[in-house]
Amino acid sequence: MIDLLVIGGGINGAGIARDAAGRGLKVLLCEKDDLAAHTSSASTKLIHGGLRYLEQFEFRLVRESLREREVLLAAAPHIIWPLRFVLPVDRGMRPAWMLRIGLALYDRLGGRSSMPGTRSVDLERPPHRMVLSNRLTRGFEYSDCWVEDARLVVLSAMDARERGATILTRTECVGLERMADGWRARLRGSQGERTLEARAVVNAAGPWVDRMAKMALGRGTPTRLRLVKGSHILVPRKYPGDHAYIFQQRDGRIVFAIPYEREFTLIGTTDSPFNGDPGSVEISREERTYLRDAAARYFRNGVEENEIVHSYSGVRPLYDDHSARNSTVTRDYAFELDSDGGAPILSVYGGKLTTYRKLAEHALAHLSSHLPMAGEWTRGAPLPGGDMADFGQFLQGAADRYPWLPHETVLRLARAYGTRIDALLGKAEAPGDLGEHFGGDLYEAELRYLVREEFACKAEDVLWRRSKLGLHLPATSQERVGAWMSDKG
Known part of the structure; x- marks a missing residue:
């Protein structure tokens, strides 16, 4: 019997598995698709x-998030780095005095920051x-951070495995039966079905959290889930510089324009109610128009x-905090612990990338009376590849x-793998030592590393996550x- 079964390989599941494994628990994480295959790679x-x-x-959420921003920046400086955001003052929107007060509070809420104010x-x-419309003459510039979102998930799962956890991708939990002293779970993967027993379950299935709760309990949980779709578009680079823009919209929302992959500008996001299959989601025509219109209001040259x-x-x-608008629904997290009928199951609702480490600590605090475990440890612990004093x-x-x-290849590999770059390149002394060349700067050595170390199974895992x-x-x-990838599979 294992101690903890974690269902879901997004940021919350990976973070909880990592924290639990580091506390000495015997952990297994199962994910029906690839790690970060859904919400956590679409941020x-x-x-x-x-x-x-x-x-x-x-x-409270902003304060916790700002403090976690510093913790994560130190833990993974290869995949997380500071980014300056330019917020134009625009007539008819939030006035300059309000923006100034909000930004002053923002600078102070998180305490000491390593980034400029x-x-x-x-x-x-x-x-x-x-670059910007002629009507925009002044604004404010502040700091936040960029993250390679899917890599944050993968590195957390790698760290969990290196601390003893078992990570099973493309393995779905298709049955949960509560026993007096644990759970019996049926897992279905490419090799067929297997059964295991666990003392406790964490339901971190993201958009499928209610479905998993109903399968386990025969009913839902008191907490309500609201599914909201967010979409982004990529266009050729709209402006020079490494800064991002944050554009206010007439509906009260904001839209970001961010430098992306050297050649592009990322524009997003939307907030649309969603009632379909979370596994099959794509941008709508209305969302494309909304983002294009949002950009056109601020950029001198719009987006066709x-x-x-x-x-x-x-x-x-x-x-679901019963907010009237999707854009104002809380991004905080909540838990539902059910242990009245025997073994505990903890369902996780909400959350965001920035607070995933604290969410994991709080999740395990809910289970601490059911599972003997060591204390908190993740604060100050680097993620794989992040054990460096200074990225430059x-x-x-x-x-x-x-x-x-x-140089561009070294930069890409250093950004992706940090100090693990040496494990990827090995003893190679020339490009020819890296195996088959697939185009650009992708060689067989990187594919081998991704399969061996990062749970990659398919081309999309490598090329898009x-x-x-x-x-x-x-x-x-x-x-x-x-x-x-098919041959190696």
């Missing part, structure tokens, strides 16, 4: 306090001049439909060790990656 890719949450008076900016000067090179959508499983110095060292690799090489490689290269 706006930010580690942030949530500036707009101040308007909903969610001071808010400052005023002149939008009539470069790099904003000739034929400029959209890629889009993605995800379903956020939000804790690490990057220079990697470039010195691998002078035969182009472990990396975003699907945006850069031609179709023929992607087909070759698929063939290679």
Whole structure:
């Protein structure tokens, strides 16, 4: 019998499995698809306090998020890095005095920060001049962080495995039966069905959390789930510079424009009610129009439909606080612990990337009376590849060790794998030592590493979650990656 079965391989499940394994529990995580296959890879890719949450008076959530921003930045400086956001002052929107007060509070709520604070900016000067609409003359600039969202999930799962957890991808939990002293679970994967017993279950199934609760308990939980779809579009790079923009909208929402994968600008997100299958979600025509219109109000040159090179959508499983609008539903998290009938099952609702580590601590606190475990440990513990003092110095060292690799390749690999770059490249002394070349800077050595260390099974795992090489490689290269992965599978 294991101690803890975690159902769901998104950010919450991976974070809980990691924390639990580090406390000495025997843990198994099962995910019916790939890690981060759904909501956790369809985010706006930010580690942030949530500036707009101040308007909903969610001071605790913002404070916790800002503090966690610092913790995660230190734990994974290769996949998380500071980003400056430019917020234009716009007539008819929130006035300058309100923005100034909100940003001052934002700078202070999280305590000491390693990033620069808010400052005023002149939008009539470069790099904003000739980029933004003529009506925009001033604004504010503040700090938050970028994150490679799917990689955050994968690295958490890797750390869980390295601390003793079992991670099973493409393995669905198809049955849960409560016993007096535990749960009997049926898991179905590519090798057929297996049965295991666990002392406790964490239901971190995201958009499917209610479905799993009903399967286990024969009913739902008191907590209500609200499914909200968020969509993003990618267009060719709209402006120079490494800063992002945050654009206020007439409906009270905000839309981000963020530099993405060197060649693109990411624009999002939407907030639309969702009632379909969370496993089959895509951007609607109305959402595309909304994002294009949002960008056109601020950029001097708008976004044409034929400029959209890629889009993605995800379903956020939000804790329903009965808010009238989807955009104002809390991004906080909630738990439902059911242990009255015997062994405990903890269902997780809501949450966001930034607070996943604290969510895991709180989840295990709910189970601490049922499972003997060690104390909290994740604060200050680096994620795989994140054991470095300074990313810039690490990057220079990697470039010195691998002078035969182009700088852009070293940067991409250092950003993705951090100090694990040496495990990927091994003793290679030339590109020819890395095996088959699939185009761009993708070689067989990276595919081998992803299969061996990062649970990759299919081409989409490599091209769209472990990396975003699907945006850069031609179709023929992607087909070759698929063939290679099929052969290894």
